[in-house]
Amino acid sequence: MDDNEKNTTGPTRRLLLQGMGAVGASALLPGAAFAQQKSIDGLMVNGILGGPLRAMIEGPTGVKVNDGPFVSSTDNVAKLMAPGGGTRYDLFIGVSEFSRNPVLGAGPGKERGLAFDPAKVPNLKDLSAIARDDLGTRDGKNYIVPVYWGYDMALYNKDHVPENDPLTQSWGLMFSEKYAGRIAWYDVPHQMIMVAGLHMGLKEPEKASASDLAEITKFLISKKKNVRAIWTTFAQAVNLMASGEVVVSYGWIPMRVALQKRGFNITNNWPSDGLLIWSHGAYIPKDSPKGNEAQAVVNAMLAGEYGAALTRETGYLSGSVAAEKLLSAEEKKAAGYDVRERGIKTYSLKWPSDLSRWVEAWGKVKSA
Amino acid sequence: MRGFPTMSRWSLALWLYAGLFFVVLYGPLLTLVVFSFNDGEVVALPLRGFTLKWYRAIFGMPELLASLANSFILGILSGAISTALALGLALAFRRDFLLKSLLLRLVLLPIIVPGIIGGVVLLLFFGYFNVPFGLYTTVLIAHINWALPFAFLTLYPRLHRFDRSIEEAAMDLGARPLRVFTRVVLPMITPAILATFLFSFTLSFDEFIRTIFVLGGERTVPIQVWTLIVEQIAPFLPAIGVVIMVISVSASLLGALVAGGVGRRGRA
Numbered sequence: 001m002d003d004n005e006k007n008t009t010g011p012t013r014r015l016l017l018q019g020m021g022a023v024g025a026s027a028l029l030p031g032a033a034f035a036q037q038k039s040i041d042g043l044m045v046n047g048i049l050g051g052p053l054r055a056m057i058e059g060p061t062g063v064k065v066n067d068g069p070f071v072s073s074t075d076n077v078a079k080l081m082a083p084g085g086g087t088r089y090d091l092f093i094g095v096s097e098f099s100r101n102p103v104l105g106a107g108p109g110k111e112r113g114l115a116f117d118p119a120k121v122p123n124l125k126d127l128s129a130i131a132r133d134d135l136g137t138r139d140g141k142n143y144i145v146p147v148y149w150g151y152d153m154a155l156y157n158k159d160h161v162p163e164n165d166p167l168t169q170s171w172g173l174m175f176s177e178k179y180a181g182r183i184a185w186y187d188v189p190h191q192m193i194m195v196a197g198l199h200m201g202l203k204e205p206e207k208a209s210a211s212d213l214a215e216i217t218k219f220l221i222s223k224k225k226n227v228r229a230i231w232t233t234f235a236q237a238v239n240l241m242a243s244g245e246v247v248v249s250y251g252w253i254p255m256r257v258a259l260q261k262r263g264f265n266i267t268n269n270w271p272s273d274g275l276l277i278w279s280h281g282a283y284i285p286k287d288s289p290k291g292n293e294a295q296a297v298v299n300a301m302l303a304g305e306y307g308a309a310l311t312r313e314t315g316y317l318s319g320s321v322a323a324e325k326l327l328s329a330e331e332k333k334a335a336g337y338d339v340r341e342r343g344i345k346t347y348s349l350k351w352p353s354d355l356s357r358w359v360e361a362w363g364k365v366k367s368a
Numbered sequence: 369m370r371g372f373p374t375m376s377r378w379s380l381a382l383w384l385y386a387g388l389f390f391v392v393l394y395g396p397l398l399t400l401v402v403f404s405f406n407d408g409e410v411v412a413l414p415l416r417g418f419t420l421k422w423y424r425a426i427f428g429m430p431e432l433l434a435s436l437a438n439s440f441i442l443g444i445l446s447g448a449i450s451t452a453l454a455l456g457l458a459l460a461f462r463r464d465f466l467l468k469s470l471l472l473r474l475v476l477l478p479i480i481v482p483g484i485i486g487g488v489v490l491l492l493f494f495g496y497f498n499v500p501f502g503l504y505t506t507v508l509i510a511h512i513n514w515a516l517p518f519a520f521l522t523l524y525p526r527l528h529r530f531d532r533s534i535e536e537a538a539m540d541l542g543a544r545p546l547r548v549f550t551r552v553v554l555p556m557i558t559p560a561i562l563a564t565f566l567f568s569f570t571l572s573f574d575e576f577i578r579t580i581f582v583l584g585g586e587r588t589v590p591i592q593v594w595t596l597i598v599e600q601i602a603p604f605l606p607a608i609g610v611v612i613m614v615i616s617v618s619a620s621l622l623g624a625l626v627a628g629g630v631g632r633r634g635r636a
Contacts, residue, residue: 041501041585047599066585068501069595084495235411235597235605242601243412258601262409 039064040290040297043076044093045280047254047314048148048301056306061296065091073280077102080112086287091294096134096144096281097350103136103143103283114284115141120295123302123320130340131319134279134348146279147301148316151336152191152349153268153275155241155251155259168269171199173248175219180226184240184249187232189362190352191250191276196220198274198347206350210357217361221368230366241266257315274347275339279319311335397613404606411606422607432608435592438503439573442588445504446511447569451561453512454519454568458527476517486514487581494582501584510578515568522567526560559626566623570616 042065049057049067058064070076073094079085080092081102092099103113113136118124124145127135136144154173160182167173174183174195185192196216197205208216228246231237238255240246242264251268259266282301284294300306307323310316317335318324324337332338339346352358375383403411407419426432457475461468478486490513494506501507530553538548554561576590583591589612596602 045599046595050599068583068585069580069587069591071580079491082495083492084498087498088495088501233597234599235602238601239410239412242410245412254599262601 037064038062038290038293039066040090040288040293041066041068041088042091042093042294042297043068043070043079043089044091044282045070048093048310048316051313053306053309053313056303056309057297057300060303061293061300063293063297065297073098080283080285086112086285087289089285090288090290091282091284091297093147093280093282095349096136096146096279097348099144099281099283100136104138108139111138111143112286113143114286114288114291114294115143116145116284116295116298120292121145121299121302123299123322126302126304126320126322128319128321128324130277130317130346131279134281136281136283144281144283145298145302146281146319147298148307148310148318149277149279150253150316151275151277151339151346152195153251153253153256154271155237155249155256155266155268157241157244157247158265158267160244160247163267169271170269170273171195171271172273173269173271174250175199175223175226176248177226179248181228182245182247183227184229184231184237184246185227186237186250187230187366189358190355191349192220192365193352193358193361194349195250195271195274195276198271198276201273204350206352208352213357213361217364220365224365224368253315270336270339270342270344272345274345275336276349277339277346278349280316400606400609400613404610406606409603410601411603422604423611425604426607426611431587432589432592435587435589436611438586439589442503442508442511443569443572446508446515446572447565449508450512450515450519450568450572451523451565453516454523454564455561457520458524461524462527462530462532475520478513479517483577486510487578490578491581501582503584503586503588506582506584507579507588510582511572511575514575514578515571518571519564519568522564523557523560526557530557563623563626566619566626570619570623573619574612574616 038061040063044067046067046069049065054065068089076092076094077099079089103111105111116124124142127146130149131146134144134146134149135142154168154171156168156173161168161173161179165178167176167178173179174185176183193208193213193216194205196219197208197212200216200219202208202212202216205212205216229236229240231240231249234252234255237249237251238259241249241251241255241259242262256266256268282294282298284291284298288294302318302320302322304318304320304322304326307318307320308326310318311323311327311331315335317337324332327335327337402415404422405418405420406415407421408416461472481489487510490506490510494501494509499506499509534556535548535552538552539545543551574590575588576594579588579591580594587595589608593605593608593612596605596608602608
């Protein structure tokens with residue numbers, strides 16, 4: 001290497017090193033700044049922190065919630081149980097029923113979750129009856145605390161389906177000949193077989209025997225001719241309803257709320273054969289280094305103001321009676337807080353005793 | 369005077385086939401573009417009129433813009449690192465060494481592993497080694513893991529075709545290997561490197577399935593769009609789709625143009 005070359009490469013290398021140093025420093029600085037702020041990593045339905053809701057949690061607690069993309073409640077459980085899952089996340093919120101066994105573990109001392117400290121979550125005292133029914137408890141300690149609840153339903157378009165049509169009072173709406181060609185099902189075996197089982201009068205569809213399951217499969221296949229579409233995503237379902245392509249669809253609460261907010265004449269049935277209810281419970285991995293911060297967040301989610309805002313924003317029903325007190329009678333009725341008072345039969349979404357058989361049965365329905 | 373040329377049935381069938389081919393290929397994209405200008409609250413027919421409001425809306429969404437910035441930075445980093453690693457591999461694979469063919473298959477393995485399996489494997493891998501989830505930790509590694517084989521496949525043929533007598537001539541004139549590389553090889557393969565970088569950038573920019581397994585609290589564009597799809601009515605989605613498409617297609621076209629330049633240069 002001659003001197004000229006040394007002169008040209010020397011400063012360039014120095015400049016490169018300086019540049020790398022600057023980039024490194026700039027990358028470290030934000031990290032250092034964040035290290036000063038309390039934060040937790042969690043997985044939960046992202047909508048429960050949407051709009052004004054995030055500030056109602058992060059403001060009072062001073063804890064920033066880094067919520068990763070929520071895939072499903074079962075994905076939450078899988079991530080809890082994966083290597084490193086116990087320390088990677090500080091808070092999970094998913095269907096309480098699906099989470100109970102993995103979080104509570106095989107027996108006493110095997111719990112994967114942290115027992116909530118009532119002193120750190122004082123709002124536990126305000127849990128509603130429906131939320132209390134779904135607590136994940138062992139030996140008097142709560143490992144899963146339902147923060148909100150909801151139900152699955154048949155959505156229908158009031159322009160085409162009269163509210164006084166008796167079909168709107170059962171899951172029969174999903175299978176009716178009357179609205180043939182304008183019905184959409186949900187492409188999930190668990191829910192579809194569960195509601196078909198309820199509609200057929202099974203007391204505990206999740207325990208369906210092989211012959212029961214065969215009957216349900218036969219029933220669903222016989223009704224499939226009435227179905228226009230089987231949707232897989234939120235966007236697909238709401239577009240089917242909003243465009244008028246279907247007038248009845250299996251649906252979720254946020255779908256109803258989103259469609260109503262945009263002026264579509266959509267409502268939901270209150271099935272006498274069993275409104276399928278569920279709760280989303282919070283659980284904290286026992287090895288999380290930020291258990292206190294996570295409990296503060298759960299406590300804030302059980303506060304009345306947050307719960308009432310959650311209902312107004314998303315339609316989900318707070319697990320706290322304090323939230324109910326902040327809602328008008330009309331708001332409570334529209335949301336469905338009074339389903340039990342109204343005498344509507346509720347049925348908790350339960351894990352089937354043999355899911356693989358249900359998946360196989362649903363496969364037969366789809367391919368028929 | 370000759371009349372209009374008559375088309376044989378065979379030619380007509382070929383034209384029809386070609387037309388159908390392009391309709392199937394580009395029809396959905398065209399639909400997306402049309403809906404991005406539709407003045408309706410849902411992505412459905414009938415069309416309600418022309419509007420630019422969805423484009424204005426997406427540029428007023430801080431989360432979306434942040435995810436766009438994340439994907440850009442990630443794409444540039446993973447594109448640069450994948451290209452650098454692919455260059456090293458391609459240079460190595462010009463020589464013969466023990467277990468070369470086995471190593472080649474190993475390098476290409478991430479292409480044939482289904483995305484969801486790749487995601488689970490990465491989740492377990494990072495879990496065992498306690499690597500914190502983040503854009504510039506786990507996601508960057510996942511994207512490099514995905515883009516590297518493609519980068520190698522793009523770059524290796526260029527280097528393999530490279531006339532080694534030029535390098536030998538430089539060495540005959542006294543240049544050391546590093547100097548031969550920097551003064552002879554590198555300038556000639558620079559367009560191929562750029563094309564590889566742009567291709568890797570596109571792969572990273574569009575990556576979804578592996579990312580969702582290893583992402584922390586931040587979002588990349590595909591993840592942000594997916595979150596919107598699964599949780600809310602998003603009439604602005606076609607506009608987002610068009611913006612993403614423009615970015616990806618621009619990068620790919622640029623890459624193809626650069627690569628085309630390489631081809632012409634190689635033939636000259």
